[in-house]
Amino acid sequence: MSTDQNQIAPNAQPMIDIVGLNKWFGPFHVLRDINLSVAPRERIVICGPSGSGKSTLIRCINRLEEHQQGSIVVDGTELTHDLKNIDAIRREVGMVFQQFNLFPHLSVLENCTLGPIWVRKTPKRDAEKLAMELLERVKIPEQADKYPGQLSGGQQQRVAIARSLCMQPNIMLFDEPTSALDPEMIKEVLDVMVDLAETGMTMIVVTHEMGFAAQVADRVIFMDAGQIVEQNTPDEFFNNPQSDRTKLFLSQIL
């Protein structure tokens, strides 16, 4: 295993800087000595078997999970118990969940404008205009007045992406965004994510879609048993894996 896990990161002020991160669920050591630095505009794909801690890792970045050791600095702000810092970071970090987690009692448009209106204090008209632009970008402006329960899974996930983008974040976290979707709908969500990657958004994506990783990732990280086992460019990662654990994983999913 490489001792310098950040050797590939470009030499810029990192967007996310994670040093010596450890986390436990009760006695279970779920994240072990994670060091990860993400440069602005960098696109990272994290993969690994279930239970390897990859979701927990990105949920630590916006404090949906609390870490016990180490430091996480997001865009210059360190995550501590200080609620102000947590709020500031959550404003800058968008997140898309496996189960979409749209608000079922609000229309698609209201889902998108809620954050800007209540957190960013954007006037309602501006928020709606922005929301319509972003719904256009995820290719479902015609569903704006419907409720989430009336949409297909793929449409819901695209609304969830638009909802996050409405907060105009600097970083987007994706937690297995296509794992709950029917095969025919995975592509429409991945297309939106590829578009987003091309705009230069900093992205961390936990996914098993290796085609997506090969197409857009700057770096692929493989995790197992709460630690980073291997990280490399997609090309090297898929064609020339070093760790035996990585080789086993790739042989099973490809």
Add this chain to the structure above:
Amino acid sequence: MTSSPFFRQPNDMLPERAPPVAMSGIIGWLRANLFSGWLNTGLTLFALYALWLIIPGLLNWAFFDADFAGTDRFACTGTGACWAWFDQRIDQFLYGFYPDEQTWRVNLALFLILPALAPILFDKMPGAKQLRWFSLAFPFVATFLLIGGFGLEEVPTNKFGGFMLNVTVGLAGIVLSLPIGIVLALGRRSKMPIVRTLSVAFIEVFRGVPLITLLFVAAILLPIFLPSSFSLDLVVRVIVVVTAFASAYMAEVIRGGLQAIPRGQYEAAQALGLGYWRMMGLIILPQALKISIPGIVNTFIGLFKDTTLVIVIGLFDVLNIGRTMISNPDWLGLAVETQVFISLFFFVVCFSMSRYSVYLEQRLDTSKH
């Protein structure tokens, strides 16, 4: 039979067709719901027979054989009900001992409930936003109208009685117990130990004690405990106790709703940067309250009917007025008639609440295609 390979081109996919007639229409409905089998057919016929036995007798008693006029029960000579008291005593049933020349104030307060409730019950109606200010002011307007002062003749609350007392206590309890119940439910789920302990203690104490006991405490014990300079009106004490009792139930109903909200809703709200109160107010509570509607209305209905328990501390609510009347020699023994009349009143109010909750559930249902 052999199966041969088969395919369909997009242009010869099957079109949508209407369901067969036997599935729809009146005949279809009857067949599916009332005569779907031997057992169902038998039950339907039995129910029709029972109705045929009961309804004519009931109508005869209540209307055709009943007496409607007279100044005492001896004017009633028919075999049916005696409604002669109605004309004589209806004012007492409605207003208790409220001064006759002032009863317009009760009527006005009752009438003003309509514009006060309308913008809350039907939030899509035109002008709802402006009217909502009136809804906020209504409790004060109604209190002023009923009690008086500021130029209106003062009416002490011991003159309150009849339906008017039930409605006053019931409405005040309903309006207050919902917000208090929400606060208690949130408190019980709070991570702060003191808030949580206090909420649990409040809920368990008021839920674990019979309402009658609490009413006795309010009527007899509180005046002994409290300094004599601090005297609280009896009706106010009753409202406080009824509210506390209903709030404890309400809190548990709403806690049930809160527990049904998936964790992902909290996480999505947090990920957007919403703080605790906005997350609760905008995302969690609207959904939790929607799920809790049947339980909330259940509690409201229970509270409203429980207002008749004030009889045990000597208040003259409608039940007590009825009891007093039938112990008067003029109207002795008309228990059935008064109970039927009072029951009808409670049924109309409670059934309206129930129907409204059904309407509300349908309106808030966002899952329909």
